[in-house]
Amino acid sequence: MLTDRASSPTHDHQPSGSEADAAMMSRRRVLLFFLIIGTIAFAIALMIATLSSGGFDLLDALLTLCFGLTLPWTVIGFWNAVIGFALMRRHRDPAAVVCPVIADPPDAITARTAILSCIRNEDAERVVRHLDRMIQGLHQSGHGQAFEIFVLSDSTWPECIEAEEAGVQRLRNRWSPLVSIGYRRRPDNPGFKAGNIQDFMHRWGDGFDFALVLDADSLMAPDTILRMVGIMQRNPRLGILQSLVVGLPSTSAFARIFQFGMRLGMRSYTLGSAWWQGDSGPYWGHNALLRVQPFRAHCRLDPLPGRQPLGGWVLSHDQVEAALMRRAGYEVRVLPQERGSWEENPPTLIEFIRRDLRWCQGNLQYLRLLSTPGLHPVGRVQLVLAILMFIGSPAWVLFMTLAALQIGRVPESGPMFDPIFGWSIFALVMTMVFAPKLATLGSLLLSRKGRADFGGGPRLLAGAFGEILFSTLIAPVMALAHTLFMGGLLFGKAIVWSPQRRDTHRLRVTQALRRLWPQTLFGIAAMLWLISTDAGGAVLLSPFIVGALLAVPIAVLTAWPAFGAWLARIGLWRIPEEVDPPALIKSLGLPRVGRRRAYVPATDQVAADSIVGD
Template identity: 55%
Template sequence: MSAVSSSRGQSGAPSPAGIARRRLVFAMLAGLSFAGLAVLMFAAMRRGGVLPVEGVMLALFLVTLPWLVIGFWNAAIGLLLMRFSRDPAVAVNPMLADDVRDTPLETSTAILVCLRNEEIDGVALSVETMLEGLLREGALAHFHLYLLSDSSWPEIIADEERLARSLQARWGGDVGVTYRRRENNHAFKSGNISDFCQRWGQGHDFALVLDADSFMEAPAILRLVRLMQRHERVGILQSLVVGLPTMSAFARIFQFGMRLGMRSYTLGSAWWQGDCGPYWGHNALLRLKPFTEHCHLPELGGKGPLSGPILSHDQVEAVMMRRAGYEVRVLPVEGGSFEQNPPDLVEFIRRDLRWCHGNMQYLKLLAMKGLRPVSRMQLVLAILMFVGSPAWVAFMVLSAGLFLFYDDYLGQFDPVLGATLFASVMTMVFAPKFATVADILVTRERRQAFGGALRIVAGVAGEVVISMLLAPVMAIAHTVFLAKLALGRGGTWSAQARQLHTVPYASAVRRLWPQTLFGAAGLAWFADVSALAVLPALPVVLGPLLAIPFTRITASPFWGRVALASGLWRIPEETEPASDLLRLGLPALPSAEPQALYGEAAYAEAPAAE
């Protein structure tokens, strides 16, 4: 299964020939699946003769396939590794075979906390807890904390300055604490980190990049540092980030689904990506010298929303680091690395559209010289992640339109092949989740960590239904946003609202009226043209139709408490929370002790993000 050569480099990785064989196997599997689904769709259409518009539909269908096929095979390979490999993480990242727990620290690491108009109490608790953990481990002298602010709200700036003074007073004798605020947040987070590199980067070996909602336990941080210290050709080391326990019903459902799909997907992707792994922009360790020298992002020429600073910087920095000859690795191991997920659908869409905007800029980077083939493909896939949405929406609209011109259009489509195609697509869609669920259910310890078999099955059933309803909601959001980009209108990169809150009807309507209109029109159309067609189309129209009430309900603190009390969508950190998580005062952990340190009211008084 591993296809690993006995010849290994400094990082303990498979030889280039071994990685090449893995990639060839993966490419063959993905290519054959892609071709098989394309042939199946064409054969199903042929029954009544392929119309010109159906040729367009076939092309649109093909655009949606790459992420589907790759996700399926990542999950399948990940499941095989989980069930048949002695240590799945070592099988895809052999540097994890090193026992580095007692390795002395000989390097200096900068902890970069990147801020932009963030509620400061949560940041303060996370930073304090991380510093206390490093102090307990006897490692604090090897770190330096940097609070890198791009904030513009006066109340937030005042809280940041107060936090910096407090940290310097308490920790100044044990660790360096530096606070810096840029007056101009040019290039956003990448510009923030670039400014650090130019000012202070030469004084440190590594940098641990954290977002305002990031939290890492001390052992997880030290593992990254010790591994990178030992393996000198590793330029970026990305931890596996999971969601923090939350009271938000929406976030609970989302991160439960992500948790189920993450392990198999990440193992499978790491198996063939190898040294061209992902960088997600936070909870990751950078080797500063090559990062500063080789990962400086260019300004994109031209006019319009795709020009100027590169917004989705992480993947570009990863491919540039690999181009420079350094490895980019992921540690596919859960535990100790966390982030806070958006508390409601509106915030979730806003975050997704920021990524969409940034990923579309990759169109101008595909011709970048010197990239590895896998790196170039990663940029293409990042684009297709969002381009697939308008392709899917257009496919559905054209399908509906055919009923207008052909009374018996369903009769022109082969029912057996159509059902086979539908079953194949649905299997591939949910394969990452079901692969991890299968592994959890047969492992007693993991089964108990997620709340037991009954809660797992009930949670999976609910999450699958909700994810099917939300898929068209997100596809419509992407489509509308991409249409705006095509017309020269970009989005805004403002601060996220991370705290649990009720979403006003006005805000939900303003954000989700296109989805509601699509759902109402679709339901009326299919009900009028063919009652039979309503059944398979029900998730497609029902999700958008109910987007506004769904947003209101899943953002409600009341329903969040109900979801928590039911035990549904539980994650292992709720079953046995680590002491450091309890220190954060998370409301989802009953034994936690909430603390307010540095200006609880400031964020509530700050302007609401739109």
């Protein structure tokens, strides 16, 4: 349930921009709507034609329904990619086109900003190391006095609490009195992270204009922080400014492949989505700048009515807070530039699934919030899309299962599927699924700098097609995990909020099998069924089946530290921060690609030892 004070929009804070700008955004959204509806209708018609070869019965109708439920997220991603590719090819600075607030000249920093590091049972050394680098950069910029650091802990493990207190004290010893560093631990954690931030807002919010929200693994370049603060200062109607977060270099094979794919897809996707979302953009909960007063007044979340899993505190708080900020008349924008804002990605498939299931439960809670009065239409659409992102998984699993059963049926009159239409729908879906990555890949290949940023054209191509194969294989693993988890939600099973394991670590076969046996069993059963029926029809289903069948080997191999280190040495799945590391990344002592050893520059080693060491 949302607080009463945020139950209706304010009238003294209207979105900035002229009527012409508002009309232009309306035209863009209407155009996108008809493109999406037309594409979905065409895809469904193609599916009906595929299934009508031997007649169209109830099973065919159910197949079509399941297929239709998987389409909205995929189709929107496709058109985001098309729009993003067009922007990248037509404009020298496409980010400024879709986010005009970044085009203004820089101002002197006059605002007071709190940097909030929100942690719960995390590695304190990582948190302290990242904060130290950011404090150092802000101090060297001459603007350190405009910032204060707050480590906001919800930790319950004694060893974590002890490490946090010791780490914060080391930071104070190093930076006091230049920078104020506060530490607060709540004995319990009502509201989870959202409650943690609101607790800060009500205790200390009066002393600050803005708050920069960080996760335990967040790292932001000082010039990026200063730039965001400058943008927020110049735009008083801007309530949330979200940076584009990319992955830090890693020797985990899983993280390397995953973040390469994310980096490949996010450029076109983010530009395309910002083109039509405009001032009603997303908020991802970290590496983002908040305007304190409206966030405190309008974005508080109360527990949802009913019991878990859909009742209680909202797990995926960020997108709801974005919708409430926009409802209050403030803009929410994403800064669609891949620089100066990083996080660490899960090092194994198992950790990735754990994180995704928490998001799954949180997003499904949005079902209780769709009727919230006064939300901007785009904000309401984003809540719907967040739900469909996960509801599409059981629909896809059911579609594949029914398709396999359909192939095995004895046809009474002619073939069950039209092969021409069948291959056409397969090609269409695969094109739409991978459109964001293919669009960015095409733009990079057409740019000498783009190719160089990823280690050259051959390495970029090899990485791209390897990642597409990898994501194709893990898609069924994730879809089945979502489906099983949502099945458990129907019986009251809820996720346990626990910290992520962020360091590279080995995964034993027994550990992987304990978590992935349902996928393995599904893969074996489906493969045996298809082999015994129609090999031709099985081809269309084989990527889904093979991915489930190989879930355990994929999880074990991509978690193997030696394999990840070898990939780093040969430079496969490089990201720009590995090819040409910024000074801030170098100072962390992360492994570098090629045959060079990991490094920490001598000028930073003393600082690193003084902060992280005892």
